[in-house]
Amino acid sequence: MTFCLDTKLIKPDCDNEIKNIVVLLHGYGGDGNDIAQITLNWKRFLPNTLFVCPNAPEKCLISSSGYQWFDLSQDNEKFILKESKKNEIILKKFLEEIKEKFSLPNSRICLSGFSQGCMMSINVGLSSDEKYSGILGFSGKIISKEDLSKRIIHKPEILLIHGENDDIVSCVKSLEAKDFFERNKITVELEIIKNCGHHIPIEASSIGLKFIKKIFNLN
DSSP states (O other): OOOOOOOOEEEGGGGOOEEEEEEEETTTBBBBHHHTTHHHGGGGGGEEEEEEEEOOOEEOOTTTTTTEOOOOSOOOHHHHHHHHHHHHHHHHHHHHHHHHHHTTOGGGGGEEEHHHHHHHHHHHHHSSSSSSEEEEEEEESSSSSSHHHOOOOOOOEEEEEETTSSSSSSHHHHHHHHHHHHHTOOEEEEEEEEOOSSSSOOOHHHHHHHHHHHHOOOO
């Protein structure tokens, strides 16, 4: 089966049955291979899990080899929201293709992402017709609280992880997102990683793994 997005699939070892899927969305200028590195630590603890790491639909304007989930050439919230929602449609189509291919419902799928990928995971996870098992977001934010508040259909459990020294996307953005989720009665946790910038350190990876095991009832 051909998917609408180029993607890296990391399947379980030893032909283990696929019972769960973790979708990992890369950040601005990255690609599926970049974000897939986090699975090196996760795979042995999630033996029946498929990791899906797609490339975003657009080539990144500032990277010769990377991709973007939305254009950042204009520092304008309305423009960024429009661009993100355009590619949100493509991402939702891709997720439906993955579900069909592997015959698993949203309840066995966790959406995760870094930076732009986190922002897309939040929008898709809350506005999809079927509830996902959870959303794991690293170093992200809500693109538009006003827009998202009008589009919430389901309320999956959310874990946000952010470096306190992030100078690309301030950790204040995750604090604001946590407040938004709580106001909308969405179960959310926030972990601030000390002495951490705009990346996913081992500590954040380990916290994220515990969350995935919890939502899939693997503890």
